[in-house]
Amino acid sequence: MGNRPAPVIRVATRPLRIGTGLVMLAVAAGALAEAARLQGLPGTTSIGPGAFPGLVAIVLGIAALILLSGRGDKDAEPLRIEHANRVLLGAAAIVLFVLAMAFLPILGAIAAFTCGFQWLMGERRARLLIGGSLGLTAAIWVAFGLLLNTPI
Numbered sequence: 001m002g003n004r005p006a007p008v009i010r011v012a013t014r015p016l017r018i019g020t021g022l023v024m025l026a027v028a029a030g031a032l033a034e035a036a037r038l039q040g041l042p043g044t045t046s047i048g049p050g051a052f053p054g055l056v057a058i059v060l061g062i063a064a065l066i067l068l069s070g071r072g073d074k075d076a077e078p079l080r081i082e083h084a085n086r087v088l089l090g091a092a093a094i095v096l097f098v099l100a101m102a103f104l105p106i107l108g109a110i111a112a113f114t115c116g117f118q119w120l121m122g123e124r125r126a127r128l129l130i131g132g133s134l135g136l137t138a139a140i141w142v143a144f145g146l147l148l149n150t151p152i
Contacts, residue, residue, distance in 0.1 A: 014070070017067055017068075018068065020067060021065075022064075024061075024063065024064035024067065025061060025065070025068070027060065028058070028060040028064055031053060031056065032058065032061070035051075036050060038050030086120060086122075090117065090120060093113065093120060097109060097113040100113070107140070107141055110133075110137050111133045111136075114136050114137070115129050115130065118132060118133070140152075
């Protein structure tokens with residue numbers, strides 16, 4: 001009954017790069033379309049609420065195009081995913097977090113997600129799990145709730 005090595009998955013780099021680039025490009029296009037729909041207050045000439053999401057969408061689109069260009073692909077070795085079960089559980093946790101935001105208070109969902117995600121990735125120190133989760137939640141509350149006056 002010794003320690004078994006973590007399962008390793010090898011993925012060919014080129015198909016992964018192309019698939020990821022196409023998904024990123026689709027997300028960027030959708031985000032840019034949604035950002036364009038956000039309207040500012042009537043009669044104002046300031047930058048509207050869609051400016052920052054639009055900028056993020058443009059940067060994501062540029063990153064996707066760079067990824068699709070294949071720069072440096074000749075020297076790439078197959079991607080090794082050493083803890084595939086953690087990667088899959090992490091992806092499932094992200095989906096659950098997005099779904100939970102519809103039912104839980106946002107700050108509670110953030111605290112629970114960050115604590116659970118850190119634990120899932122191997123952190124076991126209770127002080128860091130709880131303190132990190134509460135600290136990040138407090139920082140989000142201060143940044144968005146207090147400084148940007150966004151309803152949370």
